[in-house]
Amino acid sequence: MLIFDKKEGMDICDGKKRRKVKGGMRGCRRSVAGKMRREACKVLRSLPVADNNHPEPMEEEEDEDFFSISFLRNDLLEPAVVVAPRYSLLREVGRGSYGVVYEAIARKTGARVAVKRLQCDAPENVELALAEFWALASLEDRHQNVVQLEECVLQRNGLAQKMSHGNKRSKQYLRLVETSLKGERILGYPAEPCYLWFVMEFCEGGDLNQYILSRRPDPRTNKSFMxxxxxxxxxxxxxxxxxxxxxxxxxxxxxKSGSPVLKVADFGLSKVCAGLSSGGKGGEDYPAAGGGGRGNNQNNVVNVNKFWLSSACGSDFYMAPEVWEGHYTAKADIFALGIIIWAMIERITFIDAESKRELLGTYIRQGTEIVPVGEALLENPKMVLHIPQKTRSSMSEGVKKLLQDMLAVNPQDRPDAFQLEVRMDQVTCAA
Known part of the structure; x- marks a missing residue:
């Protein structure tokens, strides 16, 4: 099994070094995020609003698997009253470089939810946390294939405050934005940790790697997922x-519905493009303190592909050639999707040397090394991708042509997301 090791600047495959990409990874690579402290989740206590109907304080919870959420109003501190926890944390289900995800129960409804705790102890962590909040909070409508944010809570020193989109009256929220913009810690001291808690819908089926690789190949499931x-x-x-x-x-x-439903999640590296300059120069502007901007989605079919981004971020095997260069648009998402779909259909995998996990991902063989497709195309734009990769493949001609277009080295030759949606319906119905 081929092994890819990310520890040496993304350029060690099968134990042999490759040259680094010029400019390296800048800005929001996962590797720059601060390490999460591994302390157990403590009981959060908060100062409630004046109209809270809890005249008698509750006894202190001794267990470490609950957190309570009451909210401050306009940053005014009311007399302290302890309230019952709203969510019971059941178990840890995931841990990354800057956050921990728990399975939890909403005490009022009994519904299972996912609770992600992000520690805002460094500007880069704050930037990742705010990016996720701005993206999910900017969505006015729900979509069955995008993870749903129920609420986001800012907690510091045992005080919790509900985050709302564009809340310029919250001093804590504005301090987080300022921390991200200035790139320096301004929100208290290390002894006063600040956390963002994201309460989201719980997905009990694991991730796409786990689901696909633990089952026999199923063309119907592949078409549905595509x-x-x-x-x-x-x-x-x-x-x-x-x-x-x-x-x-x-x-x-x-x-939950019986049939598997995909949910796109983890928006820590996402960019809300509303209100940004759509000029040809790279340069990533931050949204104003109000967030990424809501509403006015008219004409976005064209406009979203005209916003230029410059932070070379993402995960190596799914990054488009132009992302490695640091000058790209939303078409980079189309390339990543092409890699995922290709790997899913043909079950192309590699072993990540750091996590030891088998992951779906397509790559190019260069001798004994494996190279991400996007990097290989950057080095050799005239390279022809062999799709399908396996001799005995059931991939239809329509899907093959669509994947070739999605993985075009020139982003202008790729379909945009709306053209892709139409074409995907056509090729999956015909296959």
Whole structure:
């Protein structure tokens, strides 16, 4: 099994070094995020609003698997009253470089939810947390293939405050934005940790890697997943959101309805393009303190593909050639989607040397090394991709042609998300 090791600047494959890409990875690569402290989740206590109907304080919870959420209003501190926790944390289901995800129960309804805790202890962590909040909070409509944010809570020193989109009256929120913009810690001291808690729908089916690789190949499931993924990306682009980190790890599976439903998740590297300059120069402007901008989604079919982004971020095997150069648009999401779909259909995998996990992902062989497709195309733009890769493949001619277009080295030759959605329906119905 081929092994890819990310520890040496992304350029060690099978133990041999390759040259580094010029400019390297800048800005929002996962590797720059600060390490999460691994302390157990403590009981959060908060100061409630004046009209809270809890005249008698509750006893302190000794267990470490609950958190309570009451909210401050306009940053005014009311007399302290302890309230019952709203969510019971059941178990840890995932851990990354800057966050922990728990399965939890909403005490009022009994519904299972996912709770992600992000520690805002460094500017780069704040930037990732705010990017996720701005993206999910900017969505006015729901989509069945995009993970749903129920609420986001800012917590510091045992005080919790509900985050709302564009809340310029919240001093804590504005301080987070300022931390991200200035690139320096201004929100308290290390002894006063600040957290963002994201409460989202729970996906019990794991991620796309786990789901696909634990089952026998099923063409019907593949077709369904292809349509669902293109629908999700079209929805995001319609709402001016470029995901920038599409990969099987960030695609979750819900099985509540009986049939598997994909949910695109993890928006820490996403960009809300509304209100940004659409000029040809790179340069990534930040949204104003109000967030990424809501509403006015007219004409976005064209406009989202005219916003130029410059931070070379994402995950190596799914990054488009232009992302490695640091000058790209939303078409980079189309390339990543092409890699995912190709790997899913043919079950092309590699072993990530750091996590030891088998992951879906397509690559190019160069001798004994494996190279991400986007990097290989950057080095050799005239290279022809052999799709399908396996001799005995059931891939139809329509899907083959569509994947070739999605993985075109020139982003202008790729379909946009809306053209892709139409074509995907056609080729999956015909196959």
């Amino acid at each position: 349509r669902q993924l293109t629908s999700a990306v079209a929805f995001l682009h319609k709402n001016n959101i470029v995901h920038r980190d599409l990969k099987p790890d960030n695609i979750l599976i819900s099985q």
